[in-house]
Amino acid sequence: MSDERPDTAPDQPDRPIREGALDQGLAQRYDVLATSESDEANDQVLKQGDAFAVFDRHGDIRPERLSEHGIYHRGTRHLSGLLLTLAGTRPLMLGSTAKRDNSRLAVDLTNTDLDVGGGRIAHSTVHLARTKVLLDGTCHERLTLRSFGEAPLDLALELHFEADFVDVFEVRGMVRTERGRVLAPGISERGALLRYQGRDGVVRRTRISFSRRPEELTASRARFRVRLEPGRAAALDVAISCEQGTTRRRNVPSIEDAVVRARRHHAAVRRGGARLSSSNALFNDWLERSGSDVAMLTARTEQGLYPHAGVPWFSVPFGRDGLIVALQCLWVAPQVARGVLGYLAAQQADAYDPASDAQPGKILHEVRDGEMAVTGEVPFRRYYGSHDATPLFILLAAEYLRQTDDAATLGDLWPHLERALDWMRTDGDRDGDGFLEYHRESDDGLAQQGWKDSWDSIFHADGRLATGPIALVELQGYAYAAQLGAAGIAERLGHDDRATDLRSAAASLRDAFDAAFWDEEMGTYVIALDGKKRPCRVRSSNAGYALYTGIARPERAAPLAATLLADASFSGWGVRTVAAGESRYNPMAYHNGSIWPHDNAIVARGLARYGFVDEAVRILEGIFESSQHFDLARLPELFCGFTRRDGEGPTRYPVACSPQAWAAGAVFMLLEAALGMEIDAAAHEVRLRHSRLPAFVDRLSLRNLRVGEGRLDMDLERQRHGVGIRVTDRSGDVDVVAVK
Numbered sequence: 001m002s003d004e005r006p007d008t009a010p011d012q013p014d015r016p017i018r019e020g021a022l023d024q025g026l027a028q029r030y031d032v033l034a035t036s037e038s039d040e041a042n043d044q045v046l047k048q049g050d051a052f053a054v055f056d057r058h059g060d061i062r063p064e065r066l067s068e069h070g071i072y073h074r075g076t077r078h079l080s081g082l083l084l085t086l087a088g089t090r091p092l093m094l095g096s097t098a099k100r101d102n103s104r105l106a107v108d109l110t111n112t113d114l115d116v117g118g119g120r121i122a123h124s125t126v127h128l129a130r131t132k133v134l135l136d137g138t139c140h141e142r143l144t145l146r147s148f149g150e151a152p153l154d155l156a157l158e159l160h161f162e163a164d165f166v167d168v169f170e171v172r173g174m175v176r177t178e179r180g181r182v183l184a185p186g187i188s189e190r191g192a193l194l195r196y197q198g199r200d201g202v203v204r205r206t207r208i209s210f211s212r213r214p215e216e217l218t219a220s221r222a223r224f225r226v227r228l229e230p231g232r233a234a235a236l237d238v239a240i241s242c243e244q245g246t247t248r249r250r251n252v253p254s255i256e257d258a259v260v261r262a263r264r265h266h267a268a269v270r271r272g273g274a275r276l277s278s279s280n281a282l283f284n285d286w287l288e289r290s291g292s293d294v295a296m297l298t299a300r301t302e303q304g305l306y307p308h309a310g311v312p313w314f315s316v317p318f319g320r321d322g323l324i325v326a327l328q329c330l331w332v333a334p335q336v337a338r339g340v341l342g343y344l345a346a347q348q349a350d351a352y353d354p355a356s357d358a359q360p361g362k363i364l365h366e367v368r369d370g371e372m373a374v375t376g377e378v379p380f381r382r383y384y385g386s387h388d389a390t391p392l393f394i395l396l397a398a399e400y401l402r403q404t405d406d407a408a409t410l411g412d413l414w415p416h417l418e419r420a421l422d423w424m425r426t427d428g429d430r431d432g433d434g435f436l437e438y439h440r441e442s443d444d445g446l447a448q449q450g451w452k453d454s455w456d457s458i459f460h461a462d463g464r465l466a467t468g469p470i471a472l473v474e475l476q477g478y479a480y481a482a483q484l485g486a487a488g489i490a491e492r493l494g495h496d497d498r499a500t501d502l503r504s505a506a507a508s509l510r511d512a513f514d515a516a517f518w519d520e521e522m523g524t525y526v527i528a529l530d531g532k533k534r535p536c537r538v539r540s541s542n543a544g545y546a547l548y549t550g551i552a553r554p555e556r557a558a559p560l561a562a563t564l565l566a567d568a569s570f571s572g573w574g575v576r577t578v579a580a581g582e583s584r585y586n587p588m589a590y591h592n593g594s595i596w597p598h599d600n601a602i603v604a605r606g607l608a609r610y611g612f613v614d615e616a617v618r619i620l621e622g623i624f625e626s627s628q629h630f631d632l633a634r635l636p637e638l639f640c641g642f643t644r645r646d647g648e649g650p651t652r653y654p655v656a657c658s659p660q661a662w663a664a665g666a667v668f669m670l671l672e673a674a675l676g677m678e679i680d681a682a683a684h685e686v687r688l689r690h691s692r693l694p695a696f697v698d699r700l701s702l703r704n705l706r707v708g709e710g711r712l713d714m715d716l717e718r719q720r721h722g723v724g725i726r727v728t729d730r731s732g733d734v735d736v737v738a739v740k
Helices: 168-172 255-270 281-297 319-328 334-346 389-404 407-425 473-492 496-517 541-549 554-565 597-609 613-627 666-675
Strands: 044-048 051-055 070-073 076-079 081-086 092-098 105-110 114-116 119-121 126-135 138-147 153-162 181-188 191-197 203-210 221-228 233-244 275-278 298-301 304-307 677-680 685-689 699-707 710-719 722-731 735-739
Touching (some): 044 092, 044 105, 044 126, 044 281, 051 126, 076 168, 076 203, 076 233, 081 126, 114 153, 126 255, 138 255, 153 233, 203 221, 221 233, 255 281, 275 281, 281 298, 281 666, 298 334, 319 334, 319 389, 319 597, 319 666, 334 389, 334 407, 389 407, 389 473, 389 677, 389 699, 407 473, 473 541, 541 554, 541 597, 554 597, 597 666, 722 735
Parallel strands (some): 685 735
Antiparallel strands (some): 044 051, 051 070, 070 076, 081 153, 092 105, 105 126, 126 138, 153 221, 191 203, 275 699, 298 304, 677 685, 699 710, 710 722
């Protein structure tokens, strides 16, 4: 990176801004390809630290190049095939599930009808249990076979395995012109070592170890002879370790120890947070699975906890995703916000680097250390191409202070917040008009730099793509909330003059925003202004962010709420990203008509902020009911935006991440919206404004709700015109204030 500021001013880009549509091929190069029918609805996932694994329901890994199945570590697929056979056939499926805390997978299989040694073994004679756990880059598996037959059985059990060592971007569909080289495998008495040297010079190894010596062992197959006495069991343990560079995992723990440590890791992420339960068992399942998914996706950094975005495509730190998850979970797990703020402050850009879209003070978009990122084949090794992460960073800091009163942490963050504010005023506002607008600095970067970052997500009413620099509606809302939030932080830290200036800037932005973005005819805010300040007159969920951030004037709230909940926008399951009838509307598109749970949560929270709690509850009910149609009540990253039909569930999106952190965190923000909850640690208050409970919940219990240094327990009961509240325990000076 250069340490010097370019000669060009912020409003004079250092290269021409091209008119016309984006090059579609270039713009789509980072899309996830859907090349064949996917069965991801039945996949099973493990995630811990920098590793994750995706299996089918049998616990196998299908060896297909563009299948997301595999064991991955730091951006590389270390195992691309794992197939188990019993007497030469694939066992029959009995059941497969992730444990409630996501610490391990349990798969139950049985034999098919078999002809072995001239004799016949009837199906369902042998039970085969697979237990899998992921810890510190090693996937542990225990295979337990038990016979329910009347005579001893001799069976051949085989594991077929392979490692393609492809980068996650290759799995997503990118084609490389050159790869590294496969090194000769190693075979020992009880294991195999598969190796690959990447173009980055790093040797990546997959070490497969067995608890007993196989009868036959090659670089792709292990064969065991298993003798089963009637009513007796036999077990085999397998450890698949991912190693890179100088890392060696020779002394891996036993699977028993791995299970204990994995459970401790997941529990530690949630320790000290609020606990929720309701009168509805299905809602409780959704709450528990969502909390477990956030915990599973959360890794530890030097600065604390950080939720990775999602499996399989985004299992790394993302700035925007981490910030939104922290906001969603702030009232139930404030420790996540502290870790997110600390990590992003440490990663804040300090120089100009057009190749990575970095500018001083800007907050990270994503960081990767896979082979293609290290070699520069993709620009995401440390990439700053998101325009909303920087104001979101300030917004989260302000919300964290409001709910925790942790002034010491904010004092440490203040220099980083000032640098972020300076970026908003300079490079973030390219033409100095007071609006944040983006334009990528490199053709290799992302063309769209809001959360809807598909190449075709920002367009005019006639379908023409908007040309940059682009000022998104939610960017202005984030900027407004960041300025007001920073003013509150400044006051808390004794910087009164700075607070006054920030409030003045926020007021000016609000006036300018209303004049430029409100569209009276549509009854909503336009999605964006293009590079010539022409409004993109498209009805979208983005407009709801003006409610969430508070930049919307009060008189705009009612027509905006009506537009967001109209049939064109609300499918019955949730609010669409783009309303039906718009020129590029497609309910199967990634950002142009689909439904995203996190998007709905933000919209619902904004509606509740302006008093439209019933509308927020309607969204909560739709998203909850959709969750019941997904395995484990695990909401995916997104699903299709088709209108709800009686007797049918929502339509799946073919390559959605699942689990996805901000989809998992959505339930907590949706519930916060329904309760109209505001936590003010400085005032020692929990405020509940126009609280409602959805029709499917009669009672809700909150335990260990933290308010600064205090905490409280309370029970809520749905009533005809609101919610009854009873505080059952408290510590410290904390009050509950209900506003009917």
